[in-house]
Amino acid sequence: MQELRSRAVRLEAFGGPDALDVREIPAPQAGPGQVRVRVTAAGLNPMDWIMTADADTAARFGLSLPAGFGTDYAGVVDQVGAGVTGFAPGDRVFGGALSRAVAGFVVVDAAGETAANEVHHTPDGVDDRTAATLTVAGRTASAALAAVGPGPGDTVLIGGAAGGVGVFAVQLARIAGARVIGTGSAASADHLRDLGAEPVAYGDGLADRVRALAPGGVTAAMDLYGVETVHVARELGVPDSRICSIAAQVDGVTGANGANAAAGALEEIARLVATGRLRVPIAASFPIEQIRRAAELQAGRHVRGKVVIDLQLRSAATTARSRSTSAS
Structure with a gap:
């Protein structure tokens, strides 16, 4: 069987946006109690570049080289490990995967309960870009x-x-x-x-x-x-x-x-989004190939709303809009 490959953002050395590169790597496999998610969108947060800026900070978060990037993700379950209940291939999901979310696939624990390692069903009425901004x-x-x-x-x-x-x-x-x-x-x-x-x-x-x-x-x-x-x-x-x-x-x-958020807090926020009571402005979106530009925008700390990386196939019109946004 041919090995499944995945594009993923990787750091070979800790540092700023210039340290971010896109690599092709073997797709991770779901083990017992885990699900694999085909990521369609990943949201960026200040913590993403803060904790990968230098080796000492990275170590406090348990990160070592080579490292990934980003924590918030949304996508579709495509592989379920032994013993998993409540999730099946094809389910739309979102959650957190500490410093590894900007990738074609992530593996997380089905019963995980922290932003570093969790998965939740995406409610109807919440698109993937928005779902990818919710966790952190x-x-x-x-x-x-x-x-x-x-x-x-x-x-x-x-x-x-x-x-x-x-x-x-x-x-x-x-x-x-x-x-x-x-x-x-x-x-x-x-x-x-x-x-x-x-x-x-x-x-x-x-x-x-x-x-x-x-x-x-x-x-x-x-x-x-x-x-x-x-x-x-x-x-x-x-x-x-x-x-x-x-x-x-x-x-x-x-x-x-x-x-330290209360149990169920994230599901409640997703429900508020789904019912239209809470909205999440998307300030800009970028394809994974423009991860450095996206990280620079996020690191500037003047973004009004959220920055999202798109990992799904994109139309020519969508790509043109993203290029226009990143150049502005």
Whole structure:
């Protein structure tokens, strides 16, 4: 039998986008308790390039060379290992495969429960590109909301609200009934309004600008970028018990991590997408051959929405659109 081959992004040395190459490798095989997924789309996240930027950081995530790239994926089950129940060839699925998602095939545990190794059925009404953006950012946003518990009567300040996690956090807070004020650049204001947030520019004077928007006060805060929002929230009188951070450790403030998302959180987010209550803006999509351009765009940290790698066959029109997007 001829060996099945797969295109996959590989790093032979840790580093920036220039270290990313597309290689043809043997397709992985599903073992007992595992499923193999033919990947149609892979979503990028800041953690993808952060954890492969240098050897020391990579080691903390258990990565060694040669390494893959990307964690979020969506596709179709094409091989099922012994003992697997609940999944069959042909099932549409999405999930996480730590630093190996940008590939033609991934193998994951059917019972896996973390973004590093999990698979879920894709609901009808959710396309593969969107499904490929849900795992890391959706889990992280869900954990952040659980940490501060927004609800009706709350005014929530979300720092870095226009980014990949912010897309989910803003909408989930609004669904919970809270008023949301989101920090971002002047260029992201319309994007934030579309998500349901009231935009406010980050930087010097942020506390005063928030006071002007919310004279009645802010009751909770989520910092999705650094520590500016944490410090401003404290200045505005928000107790540490209702502040969380995902990108920095601050004494007294809860650190939200997607690995700690509640059971069923990701399925609930997918359900909200399927029913039209939550939407995920796709900022740009690229074929796998343009992985370096995609990673550079993501690493710039100014993307409004999500960046997706397409691994399915593409029409000439779709390819032309992608080239136009990547050149802009």
